[in-house]
Amino acid sequence: MGRLLRSLGTPLSNEAPRFPYVEQERAGASPLRVAGAAADPVAASCAALERYAHAEAPDEVFLADMQCRIDAASRHAARPRRTTDDALRVLLLSYSGAGNTGADLRTIETIAQIQDVFAHRVPRIKLLALGALFDHRVLARVKKLDWPLPYLPDVLAAAVAEADLVLNVEGSTYTSKFSDSLAGMLIGGVALAHAQGCAAVSYGVDSGAMSASLQVFVRRNAERGLVICRNSAACTQLAELGVSGQRGADAAWHWRARERETACGRVAVLCVNNPFWWPVYADARRARALDAAGRESPLRYGSLHFHSWNAARECAYESYLSRFAALGTALRERGYEPVIVGMERLDEAACHDLAARLPFAVRIVARGEADLEAVATTVAHADCAVTTRYHAAVLAVSHGVPVFGLSMDERIDRLLDEVGLGDWRGRCDDDGSTARALERIATLDDARERARIVAACERYAGAQRAVFDQMGRNLAAWVEAIHFG
Template identity: 30%
Template sequence: MLSRGIVSFVTSRDPDAVLMEHLSAMSLRQDRAPSPRAPGQPLEVLLSGYFGAGNTGSEMRASEIVRHMRRLLGPDNVAFSALSLTNDLPRDLFPGVRACTLSGFYPDVVAAEIAKCHAVVACEGSTFKSTFSEVLTALMAGTLGAAARAEQPAIAYGAEVGTLTPRLEAYVRDNARGALIMARNQASVERAEALGLRTLSGADTAWTFTSSPPEVARQWLARAGWNGVDPIVVFCPVNPFWWPVRAEPATFAAMQRTGQGRDRHYGAVFFHSNDEIASARYGVFIRQLADAFERLRVARNAFPVVIGMDRVDAAACADLIARMPFGAAVFRSGEHDVGDLIAILRQADLVVSARFHALVGAMPSGAPSIGLAFDERVGNLMRGAEPGRALAADAPDLADQIVAAAGRLDPDVVRAEARARIGAELDGMARMAHGLRAEFGRFAPDLSLPDLHDGPVGALPLDIQRILA
C-alpha cells in the first residue's frame, strides 16, 4: 500500500512543496532520540547532498571533505554514509563510503538514515540556494536541522548561501537552526547570519583536490588531435536557463510509457524547465559562445577543447560543437575520471567556463580564466580579480566581451591573483579544520584526535605547491 506521503506527492499540483513539508516534519520533530554511541565507537556521519549525479565539482569537493575529515578526526573514528542518486559511488573518490540511495519517497529514506547517524555534514557547494533545486536545499537544511535538534554535530562544510525564494528562505531559517555554516566566501557568511544561522568563514574544499598527473592530460589531448605545441583554449558550457529542476511525478510516469520528456529529465522524478523563453535565451547563449570560441581559436591558432563538467552538460557540449566550423575535442563527466578532467583543465592556456569548479580546478595551474555568471557564485569567486574575469552569461554582446576580456588578461597578473586566492582559501580551510574538531570534540569528548604536525590541511598537491612557491 502506498504511504500517505507518496499519494499526496503524486497527486499534488506542487510536488516540491509536499517533499519540503515532509522533510520539515522530519527536521522539526522534538521527540527523536539521538542514535546511541558507546565510547570509542566510530562516529556515523551522514553526508547530505546529491552524490552520484555526475557533477565533477560536487565530486571534487565531497571527496576532499571525506579525506579532510578522516585526517582531522582520525580514520578509525569516523564512518561515512552518503545520500546518493545511485547505488554506486566512485570507489577512487569515496573509498569506504556507503551509498544511501534516494529511491522511493525521499523523506522516508532520509528519516531512516538520520535515525542511524551521529552527525550530519552537508557537502554541496550550492548549499542554500534556489538556483538549482528547492528540494536539494530543503534536503540539506532538513538533515542539518534534525541533527542539530538532537544535539549532534550539524555542519555545512564550505557552503555557498545565495538567493532564496521567500518560501525557501523561511524554510531554511526554521529548519537549519542550530547548524554551523562554514561558508566559502564573505557574502555567504553575511547571508547565513541574516538567516539567524551560526557561521564560520571557510573555503571550498575543492581547492586541495589532487588531479591526475600532467602527462595523463597530455596523452588524452594527443589522442584527440593536439600536436603538443598549439595553445589550448577550453570552454565549459552549460544551459544556465533550464534551472531549477522540479519534481514532476506525472511527467515521469508519462516518460516511462512514451519517452516524452526524456530530453529534459534530470534524474528520478526531477525535470528541467521546458519554458520557451528560457530555450530561446539558451540558443542565443550557445551562439555567442560558439562565436567567441571560433574567434579565439583563429586569433591564437589554438587547439579547441570542450569539457562537460556535469553529465547534464552533454547537450550543451554537443550544441556548442555543432556550431563550430572545425569542431573541437570533447571530454565529458561520466566518460573521464574527475582527476583526468581537472588535469586537462590545468593544461589550458585559457579557460572560459560557466561552471564554478572548472574555474577552481584551473586556477592552481595559473591558467588564465574567464567566468560566465548566471548567479552569484562566479562573481563571488572572481571578487578582487582584475575586471572582466566574471561576465554576465545573458549579456547580449557576450562573444565580444569574452574576446575582449581574453585579450586583456595578463598571465603574470592572473598567476599572482591565483597565488593570493589560494593562500586565502588555505587559511579558510584551516579555520574549518579547527571548527570541525571543536564541534565533534564537544559531542564526543572521548575521541582521540590525531596530531596535525604537518598543519590542518596536510601535504598540498604539487600544482598548489608550485604556484605558492
C-alpha cells in the first residue's frame, strides 16, 4: 500500500474542497466529474489529484473518482472479442512490492498458475505494484506497470484498456481495515475492467468490516466482475451487499518451503505486528506542516497518510507486546526456542519492540532485513507458531505446523474454524489469550494430539491446493469463452 498512498501525491495548493461520497450517493447526485475531458491528460490527472489531496474526506473522494471512471467506461460499447492467437495481456492488481510476505506469495503463485493454464496464449503479465521490494526472482522478473499519470484512478483506466484479463490478487480486498483507498483500487480496478469489456476477477479474496462509503461502493459495483472468495464466511458477508461470490481458495497455499537443512531444536515462531495503528488516513495539512518544518513522524505512511494513533491505541499495543513476551518466556521455559518473525517490512519495529521485552536474546527474521524465502521458510519449519498475521497462519497450516491465532480481525478466525482448530485462537487484545495459547501448545507434548492436529492441517491444506488448481482451470475456460470463443 506504500506505493498506492505515495502515488496519491503531494498537495498542490492550500484549498480543501469536500466531496463526501456517501452524501452524493444518498442524494442521487453524480460522482465527481472526471477531469479527463481536458486537452492535457496529465494536467487533468494533476487536478484530480489535487482535489483528492485537499479533501476533508480523501478516501471518499478516491471512491467517487473511481466510480466516475467506471460509470464513464460503462457508457461505451464493450470491446469486441479477440479471435487471433495473439498473446494474452494480463494485468495483476496487487499489494506486492510493499514487503508483505503473504501478498507476495499470493502474487508469485498466481503468476505461476497463469503461465501454466494460459501457456498456449503466451501470457504477457504486468504487475501493478505498490512498492519496490522485489526480493524473489518471480517478482523481480515480472514486468511492472508504468505510471504515466499522477493519479491512480487515471493510471488504472489507461492500464485496463490495454489488458484482456485483470486479476485482483490481493486477499484483503473487501475491508476498511487498512484503507478505503486501497480497497477502492482493488474493487474499482476490477469493476473498471468489467465496464470496459475485459475479463475481470477478484481472485481468492476475503472480506471484513467496511465503512459506509465502501459499502455503497461495493453495492454499486456488485455485478461488475467475478468474485472468488477464499472462505465461505466472505461469500456470506458479500452476498448481503449484492455480491455473488464463489467459493475458492487463497493462492498462497501452493507455496512450498525448501527442505530443512539442519536440525535446530524445537522452534516456536512468534509473528507480531502492530494491530492497533490501522487504518491509515490522509491528512494533507499535517503532511505540509511536517514538510515545512523538515520533520519526520514514525506514523507517516507515504506522502499524505498517517497511521491511526492515540493514548488508548498505545496502551493496547503495550499490552499486546507484554502478552507476546509472556508467551515467549513461557515457551522457552518449556524447551522451545522462540524466534520472532516479521511477515511485512512494517512489522520490523514491532519485532524489535517485542525482543526488547524478553529477558533473553532472541533471533529476529523480519521482512526487509531478511528476504521472502527466509521469512516464509522460518514459519514453515517451526514446531509451533503464534501469529497475528494471517498468512503466517496459512504457511503454518500448509506445512503441518500447529498454530495459535491472536487475531486482529476476522481472517485468522475464519481460517482456523475451517481447519477444525477453532479452539486455537483468541483476540489480540484479550488478556486471557496468553493462557489459552499456552494450554493449546502444551497439548502438543502428547504425540497423538500433535499427530491429530498436524493431520487436520495437512488435510485442509491439501484440499485448498486442489481448489486453487480448479480455480485456474475454470479461469482459463472462462477467459477463452469471453475473448476467444
